[in-house]
């Protein structure tokens with residue numbers, strides 16, 4: 001099972017931690033992936049130092065765009081960060097896209113997440129049908145399935161709908177600790193796909209425990225199938 005952690009786990013208690021430090025704190029954890037979240041446009045100005053890049057050598061890197069409508073500038077700066085970091089894909093939110101043409105960059109891969117950002121500032125799930133209709137108009141074929149958002153919009157059945165429709169194109173799943181015990185997480189599908197831990201962790205101990213619990217999902221899968 002491939003595991004990862006988003007730097008988003010540092011929000012809250014870890015909020016003041018600087019970007020480079022957040023990344024380096026994930027460097028020595030027993031995970032395969034690090035997802036680097038540039039939550040604010042000004043985070044894109046931060047230089048990820050060579051020291052940080054050296055520290056995460058051997059980890060596979062993913063990048064997440066800021067939670068703002070995508071101006072050309074935001075997308076270009078995210079792409080520049082992703083290239084410097086050697087990211088495998090850039091996670092984007094479908095309804096932050098103003099102009100699909102700015103996503104036609106050939107040497108980076110974008111991955112659409114099932115999240116609805118508007119009109120509410122409260123992030124929540126997309127109903128599968130609405131997501132599918134929107135995705136049809138966007139030149140991106142890779143999906144990041146956020147389990148929490150799918151559950152919010154339609155329960156575990158909604159998760160199944162996404163798996164049925166996008167199976168081969170789901171590059172990663174965002175998952176929070178509260179969702180580890182859902183019965184859908186025992187589906188064999190989840191043993192093949194990188195699971196990226198999101199959600200705040202109060203401290204390093206909680207983070208390490210969550211990674212350990214995430215690993216146990218695969219033990220449960222083996223016991224069930």
Ligand SMILES: [Zn+2]
Nearest residue numbers: 064091113115
């Ligand atoms: Zn997201």
